[in-house]
Amino acid sequence: MEGDQPDRELYALLHLDPDASDEDIKRAYRQWAQVYHPDKHRTLQMQDIATQNFQRIREAYEILSDEKKRQVYDIYGMEGLKSGLELGPKLKTREEVRNEYEKLQARKVEQKLASHVLHSGSMVVYLSLVEAMRSMGMTTQIQAQISKKDTVLAGGNMFLRRNMGGGSMTGVLRHQYCPATSLEFMATLGLRSVLNWQITRQISSHSSGTLSLSYSLRSGHVTLGESWTRQIAENTTATLLLFLGPDPNQAGLVLGWQHKGTKNSISSEIKAGPAAAGISGQVTRQLSGKSKGKVSARLGSTGVELEIGGERSISDHSSAGMFCVIGLQGVSWKFRFTRGGQKFVVPLLLAARFDPVVALGALLLPSTLYVVLKKYLFKPYFLKRAEAKKLEQRKSTVTQVQESRANAEKAQDLLKNVAHRKVAKAEETGGLIIAKAIYGDLKARDGNVSGEDTPPTIDVTIPLQFLVDDSGQLKLHAGVKKAGLMGFCDPCPGQPKQLVVSYTLQGSQFKALVDDYEELTIPQEAHKLSSK
Template structure:
């Protein structure tokens, strides 16, 4: 894992950005960009020995970028996994006569073989811990019992009514075969139960898999499961279950037919027979902004209708959930939120208000593959007080914990990651800084010619360009004069060098890979400030590091009156 993390942290060359072309550039675009930079960096164009040496380095880099992107085979691999893809063990055996698609498939095969070797050395443990808490005495309507409870202490009103533990270990044998061992142990109001299961799953083809499972608990069980893609929009799965008890053998069947209704919507039809007879249908719509599920269930034991909705706030890493369910057993309304606190951790809280179940607060902490759930039963009836406290208390608690614990920890971790990234790329960034300064020096003669041409026709002239981390536009010049240095560099010459026919086009990518640029603040958010003249009028704009830019634009015009 450490090697993989280090590879992700190490900065790689972006050939597309270096040539200032889009990722879907045509062969003609690639050739034109190569010829433009070749004229700029060709060693024969420079007489000074120092500049000649620097030009040779940049020319070789330009040539390498061109060779990779101009070769459909190498470009296919580079597009998939970058420079590391070209250096993967086994790449040299790939036939050069294959198409780009075949090359991608060949590389993926090599990557799968490497992944298979890695998987054979790992297991994937998953576990859940559930602690059921009964706190109904806190909101008992009998006032005479209230004082006695508090006289003995607040915690005397709270008891653990049940606990359950579930753990599974998934051991991939190959990319097609997986063995899973799982177990569950629980107790509720003094009554315990447990089970253990072992399953073997095999990926038969890209369209289906089969799984055999045996278990023991309340009698031995055996099941055979299968999944199959029928068409591009239709797929199904089924399971046959045999349960051996003291009263004989019980057989059950579960089958689901699913159809992709549109890009974001899937419909399911499920039938159960034997152990539990029922039929249900469900429609799920899942987009980047929301998740909606509507289901109707008809069964011998109970029937119900339910609606679930989740609003996803990706920028805040927050999900707001709500659901309603009604049937022969009663009805309930549930609402809550889930917040991602780190890359592998999240917390959630939900309030369930139901008849006849009462009010329950559910707290959940997920960390990597482990989940800890705490359902707290507050009241057997639907009363205002438990609903209010169940809603407000988690919000206040989360605000305090976030302010005093989570924010400082996350900030410290972020700073530590930035320092690690800077340290890992220290030598690399020194090399890029030297290369950027050399490129800027080599551009000066060309820039003088471009600027003269643009001035003659009152075209696009870059008067000032800064790249890096800064906050307020009015402080950018003042900070330098006062001695405080923001982490930014002057890229006026490199941008002017990219001007062609009174236009400047930068594509969606980090600008640190452009000729004459480097990253002055690794790990920090960066911006690009551009001040320019067009038709003798002053213009200015600020964009984020990876945002595209096309100038001149009339909205950038600065009002000097």
């Protein structure tokens, strides 16, 4: 996404690599000044156009030629400069720049109390199709940062089943003693009242350990807990937990393993103790950018259970999922909806004990229904909604795009003479000629969208021909948004953009297609079109 890319517009404006040296910056400024300096043009109209563009070039040069300003710009873009960092004390390193910027941002954040508080919770409602049995559970938690090193958490939970219920309240104080050590005190009051002390230490860059001591206010039992976490590979960690105490429900040994890949996540756990023992595992696969599937299984002294399902993001902060749970205790569906820090879970019991027919139907029915609904309802709906949102966004930015397009075309007018001279010279020598170059949302253009005053693309043939160097080559640097190049503009804000270039060399035809932030170097033999 565009928001994830660093600000490189000033580099694009001067046609520079982000790693350009001071000499490269000076050379580029002199080159553009020869084209856009107002004194280079005779007519009043051309002088006005040149003045506007020359101011942009001079501003870019003043920032990039100043070591301190350039450092701030490279890390935080124009926002960092506008925040006042360029007026602050002398900053020697990137870390000093980062700290100074974060102090400025913290002053703004402190004015909003809501930004300090993180609230999360979950609600679970149990329904049954076979009995009149209903139950409900709810948990909630609030987290607040009270100082740089101290965090407070407060939460509670409740559970109701028929005419019985219960709940508890929990308070946690966490203190960051040093960068490698944290201390935590927790108190829980309710059906299970417990006091817990915990210390966590980062032993090395790949391992950490935790020591905990808990005291039950009801039974008076004391439980000692120890855990070690070790990174055994780049994306793989192993965990060992040991709990010692007189309470058989608390004592035991747990050995866990987890691997997180680009698309797959795998975890397993072995548990052994006086009250229960078993093994469990889970596999999660990213099916698409918004959907993921999950399979988990549990085998132990308390029973056997298999859970299969999937989850899909329905917005930036919301997701919905459905899972089928099969075990000796019965068959059920579990619906889950997550919004921000809130989670709502509704398990629906289909059979009170294991039934192979019900289990098969519970597995096949949701997946079949999902495939049908996705093809004939969800996908058309979301495509239609995305198209409507895209059109609405274009309507809201039509004035901005028209102004940007007009400024880009004016900037191109000043490049025409030089570009035409380069074409004439290339025709004589068989050099590189940019026949046609289009930048923007090429898919929308190919979709033959009609009735629009502002097309989603712009012709950039002239500025690209101007950028062809004396050796007959053209290079657009990686990581630089092409809309910032002189003579370019953003014809479709918020939409993915590409650049397609058709060019000729020595009588042969070539064509290249690159994404917005992708590097382009021409000519290349790989771009050559086959002659038919």
